[in-house]
Amino acid sequence: MSKIYVSTTVNGRPEDVLCEAHQTLLDLLRDEIGLTGTKEGCGTGDCGACTVLLDDRLVCSCLVLAPEAHGKEITTVEGIADSQDGLHVVQQKLLEHAALQCGVCTPGFVVAAKALLDKDPNPNEETIRYWLAGNLCRCTGYDKIIRAVQDAAQELTPTK
């Protein structure tokens, strides 16, 4: 089968990859580029472990075909922490609140929560819960994740 040329930007750097037509964006990231931070929990868009940003849109990368990423900008969990400034506030607050147990859903939550705060820096609890409803966590019961995101929002935009 002939391969398809896919030219993308991943976490700010150009990545040119040859893909097969059936491969997903998740396959491209994990198997072709070696970015295994994005996890596969279901392959059917139900768990959110593979959440990435595609041109600033939150997507399940298991539901996007790799060739669809051509010409697009992708942000994965590996692109959230800044090499100069260290962890993003969402990552820091998840750690401080002990908001991860096994940690396999965490990359998806990091990407999704950062996207929320970029869009709405001061979300209420209900907004956070509905925004993150596409990300399954089986360990924490969500309580500490929600509190961590609330705390991150507070740090980004302290109430006057």
Add this chain to the structure above:
Amino acid sequence: MAEAANFKAIGTRPIRPDGVEKVTGRANFGADLNLPDMLHGKVLRSPHAHARIKRIDLTKAQAMDGVYAAISSADFPQEVTSSLSKNILARDKVLYHGHALAAVAARTPRIAEEALDRIEVEYEVLLPVLTLDDAMQENATLVCEDLRTNDDESSPPSNIAASQRFERGNVTKGFAEADVIVQEEFRVPSAHQGYIEPHACVATSNPGGRVTIWCTTQGPFEVRSATAGVLKKTVSDIKVIPSEIGGGFGGKTVVYLEPVAVRLSELTGKPVKMVMNREEVFRATGPASATLCKIKVGAKKDGRVTAATAWLAYEAGAFPGSPVGPGCMSVFAPYDINNFLVEGYDVLVNKPKVAAYRAPGAPQSMHAMECAIDELAQKLDMDPIDLRLKNAAKEGTIAPYGPKFPPIGLVECLEAAKQHPNYVRKPSEEVGRGVAVGFWFNIGMQSSAEVNIAEDGAVSIMEGSPDIGGSRASMCLMAAETLGVPYETINAHVGDTESTGFCNLTGGSRTTFATGLAVVKACEDVIAQCKARAAMTWELDVEQVDWKDGQAVPKPGVNIDVEPLSLADIAKTMSRTGGPLLGRASLNAQGAGACFSVNWTDVTIDRETGKVDVKAFTAIQDAGRAIHPAYVEGQMQGGAVQGLGWALNEEYIYDENGIVENASFLDYRVPVASDMPMIDCEIVEVPNPSHPYGVRGVGETPIVAPLAATSNAVRDLLGFRINDLPLSPPNVLAAIDAAD
């Protein structure tokens, strides 16, 4: 309550040592490893719930370009006839929809999947047995034709693999003394553990017969022995390297893929990676037993229980081994009852072989008992907590399962509940509230730990318990407390089967207790060595040296004027005082200490749709001592939400042929963030005398009480009981319609 304790590290909430790796995507889980020249393995699974395999023809799959091997059970040692070996690849019959029966290794996952389609299988489809009621009938279709109850050769073949019965006192007399009696039947469906990370491994075998397995598991040493057993190897042929583990909850205590990957690697000479997809996880791993529990409880007018009986039937799946034993042992565990009778049955059905799921067996049987106790409270017009206090087990009570309870915290949890503002604040009219208690035995078992001191005094712990929920942080806190050094100078590592001493699996809520005990003792070994080095430096006897706040000091009264020597000071000069500082401990921990909880659920019900919404949930639990309270709360909250999911929505749906109809996270709906409220926690501390810091396991108890607490809340609001779970919209709506 907790004795006054003056800890520096224990009870604080620092960031876990592996945290940065996990929030940045660097941590490597089961599916994250790739090796050079690696092949990909895939499994062919049965489309039938019950069928005889008349023929498997692998030749067309083997002939495909890119396929390196295709195997069936014929490629495994035939003299091994364990359930495990037959579950990994079916022999003469497939026993459930999803039962593995062949596997291939190919250059890419895509080619491997295409090769599965070329495997030809001829089946003789048989009638499946799908319910406890059908399976337990005389003349039932047999899942296993030569299985006899309790291996009794004189009895006819049966689907009942085992039965058990234990009793105390005289139940006939006890019920005769009762003023009120409650008698009900309860069904709980199968639920899956639902870990987000599917099973995954990479195996490589070299021509000398040495095998290395990287995998996601709760117990690398158990993977080693199980794989060795199936393949007739010795354990020393196999090295198992655990990856980070993306959830297990009991479901990653058994092997499914590893022996198959090893066999494929042996045949191809290349590393073989195998990763399940989510449908395979649902169809072929886990779940927890579906159960039928019949309970009868009698009590005096003052609430004192006079007698209780339990009849418990647990689905084992296609092979013997449901957790009906712990179900029987836990059903009456919270109560001091003089007259009881418990009967349990382990029943085969054409469904996947069940696996442990968080307090295996207890949620189902205790759901039944805690609902019955709630009915008793209704009949007696007593507060449900007061009724439980009246009968609660305490230190000295002979547990229904035999031993005398050492200090336990049930009464303390009940008292804390009564005073809790969430309980004192009565629910409004449109809100129902239900209370239940939870329990788990906890286990000790074997653990090892090494504590290495670097030349700068940094502490490195090596142990063998896969970190499934922050246990590295607990190990570091206990080491910090014991050694008297800052938490930040300590790191903890989970070793492989050849880099650390033997360690049983992360399960039974044993890690913080038992592996923690090994870490404490290994630290004490380091302290003993440090005292000896200080004594040598100061030319004193070792008995004249103390260890205080992380430093060696001369004991009071020893007449010498020296500066204290810190761990870092001693480490700096260790090459001159005897070489590296390395503390070790290995043990078989005894006295795990039972863990009790009290939960209550506040719910509303939409009478148009039957949807139950959890408005508030409060969990109170005895942790013995909370080493890292945030991770103790995490266990309580996570277990609560798993229990709420089981109570409200989660179930396997089978058609009449035994085909699983909801093998995806879309159709098997676990709770999402918008379904749940905050989970309020209160940690009670009744120290466990068998641990230097008082630790009890906390991981499993949290899933037990939410099932009945939620049932009881729905009962409170509707005014009648729905006995069976889940309390899903269609079930609740049907019950409301039937009651109208």
